[in-house]
Structure formats: C-alpha cells, structure tokens
Amino acid sequence: MTGSAPPPDTTAGVLTPADNKTPGLGKPGAAGTAEFAVQLDAFKTRVDVINIDGVARTKNDILDPLVRPLFEAHNFEDVVLRAHTVRRRLEELGAFKTINVFIDTSRGQNATSDGLEVTYSVVETRRVVGGVNTSIGNNNDGSVVLQLKCPNALGRGELFQTEYEYGTKHTTGFQTSFVKPLMPWFWPQPRLTTTVFQQAFDAQWSGYREIDRGLHLDLSFKSRPSIAHSLRWEAIWRDISALTASTAFAVREECGHSLKSSLKHILTWDQRDNAVIPTKGALFRLQQECAGILAGNVGFHKHEVELQLNRPLPLLADIVVQASLRAGIMKPLQKIDSVTCINDRFFVGGPLTLRGFNLYGVGPHSDGNALGATTYWNGGLHVYTPLPFRPGAGGFGDYFRAHLFANAANIGDFAFADDHYKNFNILLSGVRYSVGAGIVLSIGHMARFELNYCLPFGQQPGDRTSAGLQFGLGVSFV
Known part of the structure; x- marks a missing residue:
C-alpha cells in the first residue's frame, strides 16, 4: 500500500492495493428485452484507490486497517457490500459526525480497466461536546445528567467523558471514564473502558442510604454479530447508613463500610427489533459475578439469567405476545472473614418486576424494610395491542400500546444446600402473582412509561401490595 500527498486540510490519504497486476475479468451479460435485471456480481471489478476526505485529527494507522478489506473485493x-461494512465500522469508531460513500470509475496513470475509486467524505466530531440529558433507572426513578465529552480524544477513536447526575430519591453521583477501541478492524471489536465513580442514593425500600466509591475496568467484545460479552473487574468501597430513626435493627446490623472486589462476566444475545417495546425477536442474558477472590471483605458468587421471547400473532401482526423470565441465585464464598451485605442480595416487587406490589415489597421484611434474599425467579406473560380505534395512527398515537399482563414471582433463601427437592419446593411455595391491564408509552429506545390497573394475589406475611392504579418508569421490565 502506498500513499499520495493529500491537500493539507481536507484529505487524510489515498490508498492503493499492494498488487496492481490483476487483469480485468469479463464483461456484463446481455440484458432481457421485457425487464432488465442487473446481476451486480456479474460485473468483475476491483478497487484501485480509496480516498478519505475531511480528516484532520484521526490517525492514518487506525484508518488504514479499517478500509483495507475493500481491496479484497472481486465484483461490483x-x-x-464491503463499502457499507467499512462505513459502519467507521461510524462505530465514534470519530466522525457524518460519513458519505461515493463509488466511481478509477482514473489516473495507475488505473486499471475494471478498477473503481471509493471515496469516503467525512466530517469529524467536535473536540469537546457537552449537554444536559435525562437518565431513567430501574428503580422507578429518573435523573438529570450534566455531561462533557471529548470524542476521538487522541485521534484513534478514544472517548473521554465525565458526568454529574442528580435525580429523584436523593440520587447524586459523578463518574469519569476513558474508552479505548482495541483493534476496531478485528471482528470481535474489543473495547476497553476505565471508569472512576462515586454514587449516593436512598434505598427507601430497605431504610438505608448507600455511598459507593470505586473504579472498574471493562473489556467488551463480540463473538458473533448479535452476541456481546463484557468482562469487568470492579473495586468498590461501600458505605451504608441508616436512613431514618425507624430503620429496622436487621438493616442497621448491615450498616457500615465494606470493600467489594469482584470479577463479572455478562453475555448478551439480543435479536429484538426494539429493546423497550419489541415486536419480534428474543433476548438471552447471563450475568455471573464472583467477589472476594482477589481482595476485599465481601465474598460471594452470583448467577442471574434473563430470557425474553416476542412473537406477533400469525393473522394479527399488530398484536404481540411476550413471555419473559428472570432468575438468580447467590451463595456466600466459603472464606474466612468474608461477608455478604443487603445490597448484594436480590429484591422483587414493583411496576418493573411484579406489578401490583410495592417496589421491592415482596420477600423477607423487618419492620417494613425489605431485607432481600439469595434466590428468586420472576416471570411474565404480556399482550401488546394498538389502542382501540387507533387514535393518532401514523403519528404520536403509534407510541402508545394497550397492555394485558400476568406476572408471577417468588423469592427466598435456600435452607437445604444438598437437598434439591426441598429447594425446588421452596421456590414454588408461596408464589405471588398478579394480573391487570393498562397503557404503555414508549420513549423511543430509551425507556417506557406504564400505567396499569393491577390485581395482586398470593401475598405472604410481610409483603406490601399496591392494588389498583400503578405507575412504572424504567428501561427493563419483566
């Protein structure tokens, strides 16, 4: 590959293949008389030159491997196809605001008879970008986020960003992160993220306030187009304090400082067309975490799985049936002086998990405070339909859906470590469930609002129900 001298402020480089001796191959076939159908793969051609116009900060050593696959093309x-694949990878690099692709016949002294010239016209992102955004959490809360970004900070797709968050439930926090693409031309597209953060929030369902300070290193990559992996190491110093004078003694026993160092793996296979209100596709997510092996006084291993299937009805494509399931188990690490804390356990209940019950209002409680448990399962069956008479069809009305649902869940602690039959009975005894109907509002791919009329059943002593109208706000629902 050789380079040519570009204009000083508009062109990063002109690339040519290392071997220019491939002869022209064939001519296009004859066309039919009634209808003309062009077989693009019948046009034998090659790429002679690749131009990248509009580059100022981005380095050639990151661009060259990204566009080089174009030189391997043998027909139009x-x-x-390769030109659009390269365009997508340039977009994923995060260095450009706009990217346009132009394909023309090759010109110049070294042009071949069947050669093409591919030009990418790009506009780089600004050096500094800031803004005010909103963030939706999975605790029925929202936040305002002040954000400052430096995209393409070092010219190879790096991202430096800092955020300050202030939200409901006295949520405050800030984080600073640095994202570095590692060999973005390589298929797994590995990406390394380093984050330093502090976050504080009120866990009103359990009567405590938590302040987390720490850092994490995250390596994300893909094994297939729809399968993503995240390998993460976290080190978090956690401070738990009683929220009010009425906080239960069982919660006060959990208060104090703890240091958690954990290794986490998250596998996600997502084929849904929309993460908020999908109309088709499936989701599988497996999350595994092991704390206390390397350092810290918190020790456990935790496993959590999520399944979701969405199918439109065969004759009524506007009606979508969804089935979902989540389940998790946590076991203490058999290590001297290792502990588990209330904020490590599982919680169930509320408009995002088990409708008709209060937020995390299912399971062990003490004086009205949720204590969490080490095992749970939560399932749901949903039917989504357009609104009756389709008001606002083709416009704002398309963001609304009518919603029928049935939820079921259970939560508890395994009492018999080696007796699987008794453990199975624990998960099936005392099942809580609810049914209801309502309206769902989709906010693009960000979040969704739910207003449902709920009827809870099977409540156990200590559970806190919320029969009637219930409002939900979040990203991930069961």
Missing part, C-alpha cells in the same frame, strides 16, 4: 456487488 462485493465492493458495495
């Missing part, structure tokens, strides 16, 4: 169809 292959050129078009």
Whole structure:
C-alpha cells in the first residue's frame, strides 16, 4: 500500500492495493428485452484507490486497517457490500459526525480497466461536546445528567467523558471514564473502558442510604454479530447508613463500610427489533459475578439469567405476545472473614418486576424494610395491542400500546444446600402473582412509561401490595 500527498486540510490519504497486476475479468451479460435485471456480481471489478476526505485529527494507522478489506473485493456487488461494512465500522469508531460513500470509475496513470475509486467524505466530531440529558433507572426513578465529552480524544477513536447526575430519591453521583477501541478492524471489536465513580442514593425500600466509591475496568467484545460479552473487574468501597430513626435493627446490623472486589462476566444475545417495546425477536442474558477472590471483605458468587421471547400473532401482526423470565441465585464464598451485605442480595416487587406490589415489597421484611434474599425467579406473560380505534395512527398515537399482563414471582433463601427437592419446593411455595391491564408509552429506545390497573394475589406475611392504579418508569421490565 502506498500513499499520495493529500491537500493539507481536507484529505487524510489515498490508498492503493499492494498488487496492481490483476487483469480485468469479463464483461456484463446481455440484458432481457421485457425487464432488465442487473446481476451486480456479474460485473468483475476491483478497487484501485480509496480516498478519505475531511480528516484532520484521526490517525492514518487506525484508518488504514479499517478500509483495507475493500481491496479484497472481486465484483461490483462485493465492493458495495464491503463499502457499507467499512462505513459502519467507521461510524462505530465514534470519530466522525457524518460519513458519505461515493463509488466511481478509477482514473489516473495507475488505473486499471475494471478498477473503481471509493471515496469516503467525512466530517469529524467536535473536540469537546457537552449537554444536559435525562437518565431513567430501574428503580422507578429518573435523573438529570450534566455531561462533557471529548470524542476521538487522541485521534484513534478514544472517548473521554465525565458526568454529574442528580435525580429523584436523593440520587447524586459523578463518574469519569476513558474508552479505548482495541483493534476496531478485528471482528470481535474489543473495547476497553476505565471508569472512576462515586454514587449516593436512598434505598427507601430497605431504610438505608448507600455511598459507593470505586473504579472498574471493562473489556467488551463480540463473538458473533448479535452476541456481546463484557468482562469487568470492579473495586468498590461501600458505605451504608441508616436512613431514618425507624430503620429496622436487621438493616442497621448491615450498616457500615465494606470493600467489594469482584470479577463479572455478562453475555448478551439480543435479536429484538426494539429493546423497550419489541415486536419480534428474543433476548438471552447471563450475568455471573464472583467477589472476594482477589481482595476485599465481601465474598460471594452470583448467577442471574434473563430470557425474553416476542412473537406477533400469525393473522394479527399488530398484536404481540411476550413471555419473559428472570432468575438468580447467590451463595456466600466459603472464606474466612468474608461477608455478604443487603445490597448484594436480590429484591422483587414493583411496576418493573411484579406489578401490583410495592417496589421491592415482596420477600423477607423487618419492620417494613425489605431485607432481600439469595434466590428468586420472576416471570411474565404480556399482550401488546394498538389502542382501540387507533387514535393518532401514523403519528404520536403509534407510541402508545394497550397492555394485558400476568406476572408471577417468588423469592427466598435456600435452607437445604444438598437437598434439591426441598429447594425446588421452596421456590414454588408461596408464589405471588398478579394480573391487570393498562397503557404503555414508549420513549423511543430509551425507556417506557406504564400505567396499569393491577390485581395482586398470593401475598405472604410481610409483603406490601399496591392494588389498583400503578405507575412504572424504567428501561427493563419483566
């Protein structure tokens, strides 16, 4: 590959293949008389030159490997497909605001008879970008986020950003992160993220306030187009204090400082067309965490799985049936002086998990404070339909859906470590469930609002129900 001298402020480089001796191959076939159908793969061609116009900060050593696959194309169809693949990878680099692709016949002294010239016209992102955004959490809360970003900070797709968050439930926090793409031309597209953060929030359902300070290193990559992996190491110093004078003694026993160092793996296979209100596709997510092996006084291993399937009805494509399931188990680490804390356990209940019950209002309680448990399962069956008579069809009305649902869940602690039959009975005894109907409002791919009329059943002593109208706000629902 050789380079040519570009204009000083508009062109990063002109690339040519290392071997320019491939002869022209064939001519396009004859066309039909009634209808003309073009077979693009019948046009034997090659790429002679690749131009990247509009580059100022981005380095050539990151661009060259990204566009080089174009030189391996042998017909026009292959050129078009590879050109769009390269465009997508340039977008994922995060260095450019706009990218346009132009394909033309090759010109110049070294042009071949069947050669093409591919030009990418790009506009780089600004050096500093800031804004005020809103963030939706999974505790039925929202936050205002002040954000400052430096995209393409070092010219190779790096991202430096800092955020300050202030939200409901006295949530405050800030974080600073640095994201570095590692060999973005390589298929797994590995990406390394380093984050330093502090976050404080009120866990009103359990009567405590938590302040977390720590850092994490995250390596994310893909094993297939729809399968993503995240390998993370976290080190968090956690401070738990009683929220009010009425906080239960069982919660006060959990208060104090703890240091958690954990390794976490998250596998996600997502084929849904929309993460908020999907109309088709499936989701599988497996999350595994092991704390206390390397350092810290918190020790446990935790496993959590999520399944979701969405199918439109065969004759009524506007009606979507969804089935979902979540389950998790946590076991203390058999290590001297290791502990588990209330904020490590599982909680169930509320408009995002088990409708018709208060937020985390299911399971062990003490004086009205949720204590959490080490095992749970939570399932749901939903039917989504357009609104009756379709008001606002083709516009704002398309963001609304009518919603029928049935939820079931259970939560508890395994009392018999080696007796699987008794453990199975623990998970099936005392099942809580609810049914209801309502309206769902989708906010793009960000979040959704739910207003449902709920009827809870099977409540156990200590559970806190919320029969009637219930409002939900979040990203991930069961």
